[in-house]
Every structure is written in structure tokens, then in C-alpha cells.
Amino acid sequence: MNMQTLSNRYFVMRHGQSEANVAGIIVSNPAVGCASYGLTETGKQQAAKSISQSLQLEDTIRIYSSDFLRAKETAEIVHKLLHGKHPLHFTPQLRERFFGDLNGLGDNNYQKVWTLDQTDPNHHQYGVESANQVVTRTKGLIDELESQFENETILLVAHGDVLQLLQTWFQGVCASQHRQLPHLDTAEIRHLKPI
Helix, strand or coil: CCHHHCCCEEEEEECCCEHHHHHCECCCCHHHHCCCCCECHHHHHHHHHHHHHCCCCCCCCEEEEECCHHHHHHHHHHHHHHCCCCCCEEEHHHCCCCCHHHCCCEHHHHHHHHHHHHHCCCCCHHHCCCHHHHHHHHHHHHHHHHHHCCCCEEEEEECHHHHHHHHHHHHCCCHHHHHHCCCCCCCCEEEECCC
16 A cells, blocks of 8 residues: 555544553553553543644544553543544554563663664564564554545554554654654644655
8 A cells, every 4th residue: 555545534642641651661461451551630631631622633533542441541532522423443453562571660661672673673672562563563454444434534542652653654764763753742643644
């Protein structure tokens, strides 16, 4: 699929501040992240504020979200505030990047992986999901949405690393460069446009 011929408009939103963010730990194991470490009260307020300030999202938007609790709760707030006309969809394709042996450790360990990403986007050091694997699974969702819809506005609610890596595909740069792209703040909404 050529990025220039995308049939739909895509927005991404990083989940609001989560309990894992406050605790400063990596929560990337689905067995943990799908059931716990949801949004803080601040995170809920961030999500609501982002939607109240967004002029581009309407009730007809289609919302697809990671099935991790922090993303689900963010998507539910968005859906409610927009009075969404379409049902919410939760998908493993937007899950947090799996950080393997670093799961449960301090979030200062992210940098170890990101440094390795710069030289090898296929590395699995520490048992992590590679940068290219994340691009492949998120791009797979875009492929599915492109085959189902035309001229729709779609919001993808996910996680920092996942959205950084999806951005690389939209911008036509190597996954190894994901940390060089503008980072999404918690609850930030961004329109992804092919370059």
C-alpha cells in the first residue's frame, strides 16, 4: 500500500497519565497491562481536556484502541465525550511494545532499548519486541482499516513507543529513527499525514 493513496484520515492519541507513569515502571506485559495500571485522575482529566480542545474530531470518528487498561480508559472517555456513533474497537495490534525482561523495572530502562534501536531496528535484546515488529503490526491494522473503510476519520489510541514507531511508517523513515521524531505527550492528539 502506498502511503500517498490512503483512503482515510488518521489521528493518533497517546493514553493519559497512567499509574505506571507515576510509579515510573515499565508495564508492557499484556497479562498485567490489560487488567491493571489504568489512568490516574490526572490522566482522565488530560484525556477530557484534549478532546475538548480538539476541533478535528467528531461524533462520526471511528476509534480503535489498544486493549491495555490505560488506553481503553482513554478511548472510553473520548468516545463518551464525543457521543461516538460507532462502537469502540479494542485491538492487540495497538498494544504497548513488549519490553521483555525489562517489564516491571524502572522506566529509565527504556533508553537502553532505544539506544539499540538506533543501530538495529530488528534487535531483540532483553527479549523486547523489535522496532520493526511494532511497525509491522501497527501497519497491519492500517491495512485492515484501508480495506474496510473509505473517507473515514479514524482515531488510534495507544502508547508512546507504539505511536512513535507508527509515525516512522507514515513519514517514510526507518524505524531506527523513531526517537528523532516529535514525541507525543500523555493524551496528546496528532494527525498523521503521509509525507
